Amino acid sequence: MNLDQIDTVVTRVIDRTPVLDIHTHLYAPAFGRIGLWGIDELVTYHYLEAEFFRASTMTPDQYWALDKIARADAIWKALFVERTPISEATRGVVCVLASLGLDPGAETLKDARAYFNAQSFESHLANVLALAGVSEVVMTNDPLDPEEAPSWEQGVGADPRFHAALRLDRILNDWTAGAAALARLGYDVDAGAGPKSTDEVRRFLERWIGLMKPRYLAVSMTDTFTFPADDARTRLMQHAVLPVCKAAGLPMSLMIGVRRQVNPALRLAGDAVGQADLRSVERLCRDWPDVRFLISVLSRENQHELCVYARKFANLMPFGCWWFLNNPSIVEEMTRERLEMLGQSFIPQHSDARVLEQVIYKWRSSRRSIAVALADSYRRLLIDGGQVTESDIDRDVTRLFRTNFTDFCRM
Ligand code: HDL
Ligand code: ZN
Numbered sequence: 001m002n003l004d005q006i007d008t009v010v011t012r013v014i015d016r017t018p019v020l021d022i023h024t025h026l027y028a029p030a031f032g033r034i035g036l037w038g039i040d041e042l043v044t045y046h047y048l049e050a051e052f053f054r055a056s057t058m059t060p061d062q063y064w065a066l067d068k069i070a071r072a073d074a075i076w077k078a079l080f081v082e083r084t085p086i087s088e089a090t091r092g093v094v095c096v097l098a099s100l101g102l103d104p105g106a107e108t109l110k111d112a113r114a115y116f117n118a119q120s121f122e123s124h125l126a127n128v129l130a131l132a133g134v135s136e137v138v139m140t141n142d143p144l145d146p147e148e149a150p151s152w153e154q155g156v157g158a159d160p161r162f163h164a165a166l167r168l169d170r171i172l173n174d175w176t177a178g179a180a181a182l183a184r185l186g187y188d189v190d191a192g193a194g195p196k197s198t199d200e201v202r203r204f205l206e207r208w209i210g211l212m213k214p215r216y217l218a219v220s221m222t223d224t225f226t227f228p229a230d231d232a233r234t235r236l237m238q239h240a241v242l243p244v245c246k247a248a249g250l251p252m253s254l255m256i257g258v259r260r261q262v263n264p265a266l267r268l269a270g271d272a273v274g275q276a277d278l279r280s281v282e283r284l285c286r287d288w289p290d291v292r293f294l295i296s297v298l299s300r301e302n303q304h305e306l307c308v309y310a311r312k313f314a315n316l317m318p319f320g321c322w323w324f325l326n327n328p329s330i331v332e333e334m335t336r337e338r339l340e341m342l343g344q345s346f347i348p349q350h351s352d353a354r355v356l357e358q359v360i361y362k363w364r365s366s367r368r369s370i371a372v373a374l375a376d377s378y379r380r381l382l383i384d385g386g387q388v389t390e391s392d393i394d395r396d397v398t399r400l401f402r403t404n405f406t407d408f409c410r411m
Contacts, residue, residue, distance in 0.1 A: 001389060003382055009390050010375040014367050017397045018135035021359065022294075022319060022405050023218075023253070023350035025140050027148075028162035029121060034147050037124070037356035038116040039109055042096060043072040045355060046268035047089035052078055053266065060265040076109050088327045092361035099131050099360050125356065129161065132359035133367070137351075138163045138215055143208045144170040144181050152211045165253065166214040168241065171201065173219070175232035193232035198239035205244045215409045216294060217245055218253035223274025223299065225256050227284055242284075245291045249410055252291055254281070255322060257298030273324050275299040278309060285313035292408055296320045296350075303334050307341040317408050319347035326352065326362065328369045335373035344399045370400070 001009060027035035049071075053060060055078045063071060079090050085104075094104040102112050116124075129135070141164045143149055171178040179189045179197065187204055189197040205217070228234040245252045262272040276297060285293055292315045297306050303325075310316045318338065321331045331349065338346045348370050351362040374396070378388050405411075 001378075001382070001387075003379055006375045006378050006382070006388075007371075009393060010378065011371050013390065013393045013397050014371045014374070015133065017394070017401050018133055019349075019363060019401045020405055021134050021137040021351050021353070021363070022215075022347060023140070023165070023255075023296075023352055024137045024359070025352070025354040026137050026162070026356055026359075027139055028156070028159040029125065030156045030159065031148065031151050035356065036354060037121070037128075039097075039112040040068050040072040041355040042093050042357055043075050043109065044068060045089065045358070046266075048075050048079060048093070050266060050269040051087055051089060053269075055079055055083060060267075064267070072109060080104075081107055088365065092358065092365070095361035095364055096357045099364075100357075128357055128360060132363045134351075134359050134363060136161050136163060137353075137359070138165050140165055140167050140218065141212055141214065142167045142170065143204075143212070144178070152208075158213075164212040164214040166205070166208055166212055166217045168217060168219045172233050172236060172241070173221070175236065191232075193235045195239070198235055201236055201240040202244055205240060206248075209244070209248055209250070214250065215411065216251040216253050217241060218255070218294075220255040220258055221276075223257045223259055223276045225254075225276060225280055227280040242288050242291055246288070251294050251317070251409055253294035253296075253319075254284075255296045255298070256281070257302060258323075273298045275301045278302055278305050281306070281316070282309055282312075285309065285316045289315060291315065292317065294319050294347075294408070296322045298322050298324065300325060300330060300334075304337060307337055307346075310342055310346065317345075317347060317404065318342070319405075320350040320352070321348075321366070322350075323352060326366075328365060331366055331369035332373050335370050336376070339373060339377045344396050345404065346400075347404050348400050374400075 029035065052063070052075045056074065058074060063074065066074065079085060080093070085091050085094050097104040097112060100115065102115055106112065139162055141148060143152070143166065170181065175193055176191055179191055179193070182189045182200065182204060187200040189200045227237065242252065256276045257273055259272040259274040261270045263270040276299060278297065281293070281295055294317050295306060296319050297303065306318050310318050321334050325331070325334065335348050338348065349366040351359050353359045353362055378393070381388055
């Protein structure tokens with residue numbers, strides 16, 4: 001292959017390689033209405049709500065007093081009609097509508113609503129995943145979510161396109177409330193998170209691993225996350241969560257760097273980002289060498305050091321360009337530094353999709369950015385005297401999009 005063929009071949013391989021999307025907030029059809037899809041959910045996505053409040057004179061209180069339809073109409077008018085949709089999140093909705101054959105320049109959402117109302121979910125789901133080039137997604141499954149837990153307890157049928165991830169925020173980030181919830185379920189736990197409590201949490205996790213068959217355990221941590229510390233979270237991690245991960249052979253996913261509710265008036269859109277002290281990640285990976293850690297950090301300033309830590313610890317798998325990082329300028333930058341320092345040994349992206357159709361635009365945008373960075377790596381290889389074939393590139397992209405995750409999770 002020569003230099004001027006690289007872009008075409010890389011784009012072709014990236015476009016045709018189906019992705020395993022390792023972190024989303026999507027749900028298999030069996031979970032019913034907690035799985036979000038359709039135009040009104042797309043347009044009221046919390047990323048767009050944040051942008052709406054900058055473009056509109058409507059106060060959050062006035063906005064929250066509206067119903068979902070009226071909220072979507074207000075956002076559509078402000079961000080898509082009165083302004084050009086050039087932000088990542090607004091352009092994403094344009095991409096979804098155009099991909100589905102709808103008019104992204106429409107004055108109202110009337111026709112889009114008619115289209116989505118006419119869809120049967122199963123065929124729509126298959127069409128959306130095909131358009132996105134996504135073969136499987138990993139959900140975010142919370143055993144203490146009263147909306148979701150009953151489906152698991154009743155025995156939700158397996159769907160090979162949807163893998164589970166056991167999410168632990170309610171236990172690890174708010175033990176007082178988590179302990180109360182577990183106590184109501186009959187677990188003998190107390191606020192101190194002593195040995196009896198950690199044994200009971202272990203029993204709880206083992207039960208839910210049996211119910212969910214998760215690919216990994218997961219938690220989102222604030223930028224101030226410190227491990228170890230003299231706190232309930234450390235005791236729960238050291239005596240329950242990490243020993244269970246080790247015994248079950250399941251990775252632990254840590255997403256670190258959120259600053260929660262810096263503006264509570266914006267609700268889900270009210271979170272921000274903070275630079276974390278990644279020495280906690282260093283201590284986890286060193287002190288728990290038999291546990292594998294999937295790590296995503298939210299601050300752009302933490303990315304380079306995460307790559308350095310990944311060079312030090314083979315049980316650390318960096319993944320994704322999370323949330324405020326999921327923009328072409330930063331996805332390309334992060335992918336370049338990961339390729340330079342880690343070769344193919346990282347997971348370049350996850351969608352974090354909350355609404356089904358978002359996988360279409362999130363993966364189209366990410367594929368474009370990843371292709372630019374990857375093509376440049378092959379060009380440099382050729383210039384330095386190396387060779388690369390299309391099957392080499394196939395092998396590399398399959399690692400990045402699929403088998404780095406399936407191997408790490410021993411799937
Ligand atoms: O904690 C998480 O999994 C985050 O991804 C949050 O859900 C966040 O609100 C989000 O949607 N980010 O994209
Ligand atoms: Zn998420």
